[in-house]
Amino acid sequence: QSVLTQPPSASGTPGQGVTISCSGSSSNIGNNYVYWYQQVPGTAPKLLFYRNNQRPSGVPDRFSGSKSGTSASLAISGLRSEDEADYYCAAWDDSLSGVVFGGGTKLTVL
Amino acid sequence: EVQLVESGGGLVQPGGSLRLSCAASGFTFSSYRINWVRQAPGKGLEWVANIKQDGSEKDYEDSVKGRFTISRDNAKNSLYLQMNSLRVEDTAVYYCARGYDSSGYLPGYWGQGTLVTVSS
DSSP, X not given: OOSBBOOSEXXXXXXXXXXXEEEOOTTTTTTSOEEXXXXXXXXXXXXXXXXXXXXXXXXXXXXXXXXXXTEEEEEEOSOOGGGOEEEEEEEEETTXXXXXXXXXXXXXXO | OOEEEEEOOEEEOTTOOEEEEEEEESSOGGGSOEEEEEEOTTSOEEXXXXXXXXXXXXXXXXXXXXXXXXXXXXXXXXXXXXEOSOOGGGOEEEEEEEESSTTOXXXXXXXXOEEEEEOO
C-alpha cells in the first residue's frame, strides 16, 4: 500500500494525450515538491520533473507536470511508442521523515 | 557527466549481512544528499534511506531501521549501505540516487542498480 496513490494503468494511441494522477496528503504533496520519474522496464528510473513542474534538460516539452493541493498530475501530449513505460510520483513526507513513492502507473501506447 | 555505480549485491541467506557501495564521479560528491532506493522484482520503487551532505543526518524507511546503516566517505566519493539481519522481503535491485540539486532531497540522478537476493 503506497502512501501516494496512482492509477495502476493508463493507455492511449499514438498522437493522443494522457494524464496520470498522484494523490497524497498534507504531510507530503500538500507541503512539499512533487517529483516524477519514468522507468522503462529493465532500466533505472529517469527524472521527468522536479519541484512540481520543472523539466530537466532533455525531457521533451510534450511532458508537463502540475500540482494542486494534495494532488499532482503528469500530462503527456502527442503520445509516442517510446513513452511506453512505468511512471512514478514521489514527494518528501514530513510525518514519516522520508521519501514516499506512488505505486506506479504502467502506460501502454496502443 | 554524473555517474553512480553500485556494487556489492549478491545472494545471501536470511539473517545474513551485505554491504553495498556506490562510487560517484562527475560532480562534487560532498555537495549532495544521496539516497538508496530499492525495487523488488516486478514491484514499484521504495525509498530506503538518505544521508545529508556531511553525513550528520540520516533518515530510514521504517522496515529497515535498526538493520540498515547508510554512510558516506566524501574523500573517496563513495556511499555505502550496510545491511544486517536480511530478510527475504529485502530482495530487490538497490539503486544509489543523488539529489537533483544541492538543496534537493529527492533523487535526480540514478545509478544502474545492484541486485540483492535473500534466499536460503
